[in-house]
Amino acid sequence: MDIALIGFGSVGKGVVQVFSKKQNQLRQKYDLSFSFKGIFTSRGAFLDSNGLDLQSILNIKDLTAHSSWKNGLSFMESIDDLDVDLVIEVTPTNIEHGEPGKSHIISSIKKGCDVVTANKGPLVVAFDELAELCRRGGCILRYEGSVGGGLPVFNLVRETLQGNTIHSLRGILNGTSNFILTQMTYERTSFESALKTAQELGYAEADPAADVEGTDAASKTVILANGLFGMNKGIDDVYIQGITKVTPEAIELAGNENFLIKHIASIEDGQIEVAPRLIQKTSPLAVDGTLNVVSLQTDLAKEITIIGQGAGGEETASAILSDVVDIHLTRKAK
Numbered sequence: 001m002d003i004a005l006i007g008f009g010s011v012g013k014g015v016v017q018v019f020s021k022k023q024n025q026l027r028q029k030y031d032l033s034f035s036f037k038g039i040f041t042s043r044g045a046f047l048d049s050n051g052l053d054l055q056s057i058l059n060i061k062d063l064t065a066h067s068s069w070k071n072g073l074s075f076m077e078s079i080d081d082l083d084v085d086l087v088i089e090v091t092p093t094n095i096e097h098g099e100p101g102k103s104h105i106i107s108s109i110k111k112g113c114d115v116v117t118a119n120k121g122p123l124v125v126a127f128d129e130l131a132e133l134c135r136r137g138g139c140i141l142r143y144e145g146s147v148g149g150g151l152p153v154f155n156l157v158r159e160t161l162q163g164n165t166i167h168s169l170r171g172i173l174n175g176t177s178n179f180i181l182t183q184m185t186y187e188r189t190s191f192e193s194a195l196k197t198a199q200e201l202g203y204a205e206a207d208p209a210a211d212v213e214g215t216d217a218a219s220k221t222v223i224l225a226n227g228l229f230g231m232n233k234g235i236d237d238v239y240i241q242g243i244t245k246v247t248p249e250a251i252e253l254a255g256n257e258n259f260l261i262k263h264i265a266s267i268e269d270g271q272i273e274v275a276p277r278l279i280q281k282t283s284p285l286a287v288d289g290t291l292n293v294v295s296l297q298t299d300l301a302k303e304i305t306i307i308g309q310g311a312g313g314e315e316t317a318s319a320i321l322s323d324v325v326d327i328h329l330t331r332k333a334k
């Protein structure tokens with residue numbers, strides 16, 4: 001399998017590390033051999049039609065000093081000449097226009113490539129368009145890493161809950177806001193103080209708006225609604241309420257009645273929302289710190305809950321790797 005990777009930040013580097021580390025296992029277990037022919041950043045790209053030496057790229061400090069580096073070369077300029085079967089798209093998320101990921105994914109599908117992405121933007125703004133392009137072109141698009149980092153939500157439903165109807169979903173889809181609420185609950189601190197701790201520990205960005213105001217969790221909920229429930233929703237269809245107005249007093253009152261306040265994403269009866277909600281302390285959704293959780297209500301298996309790290313380069317690369325293996329096995333079976 002010949003691969004192009006777009007984005008070489010936290011997730012992109014995780015992808016290169018994980019593929020390097022698992023090379024032998026992938027060959028032995030799945031008969032999957034691969035070669036990365038291009039790795040693209042916003043400043044240029046590593047390019048080698050014979051396959052890049054991944055270890056030397058991981059080791060080099062100054063990317064521009066690498067023998068395969070092409071300064072200023074973009075994916076869009078290179079796509080016509082790239083001979084690859086699969087594109088991994090992990091550039092930054094933009095949920096207003098989906099770019100640059102949306103154009104990268106559309107061009108890849110139009111060229112006949114399968115695509116794996118963890119980028120929420122293109123999926124939030126153009127889910128149906130991308131799915132339709134794939135149908136017409138016979139391509140596969142997978143996006144396990146876009147929701148819940150390493151949590152295998154889509155693969156769980158596709159591969160192990162076949163035949164089940166998913167009635168509804170509830171979950172915690174943003175580790176930063178969950179960490180802040182956990183701090184407020186157990187350390188009895190204000191929102192501002194908990195946010196400061198989250199920033200000091202590197203869990204929250206300098207601009208935490210997308211996390212604490214709920215738009216990050218809302219984008220993931222849109223992807224779940226469209227990908228798991230076959231809806232056709234956008235971010236404007238989500239009722240969003242952030243956690244900025246949650247007070248330590250409200251958390252204490254809830255605690256006295258054996259409830260926690262959590263930032264809950266839900267898809268139920270066609271309604272999608274992300275908002276602070278009371279949950280029982282014994283609920284499967286009562287996970288703390290930066291953990292994410294997704295709980296599905298199904299007709300046959302009843303309630304299924306998965307918990308794990310919703311972010312991190314290696315965790316997200318795990319989801320990307322599983323998508324790539326799945327595409328390889330699907331193609332092999334044809």
Ligand SMILES: NC(=O)c1ccc[n+]([C@@H]2O[C@H](COP(=O)([O-])OP(=O)(O)OC[C@H]3O[C@@H](n4cnc5c(N)ncnc54)[C@H](OP(=O)(O)O)[C@@H]3O)[C@@H](O)[C@H]2O)c1
Nearest residue numbers: 007008009010011041042043090091092093100119311312
């Ligand atoms: N980090 C996580 O834990 C996590 C978890 C789940 C999903 N995601 C999603 O995964 C994606 C990547 O996240 P990240 O944390 O790896 O981001 P990041 O560290 O900011 O890295 C983004 C990478 O994309 C490159 N890039 C930006 N514009 C580009 C363009 N036009 N063409 C080619 N490359 C371009 C950047 O290039 P430069 O190196 O030149 O800046 C950088 O290498 C995002 O969509 C994010 O929402 C992340």
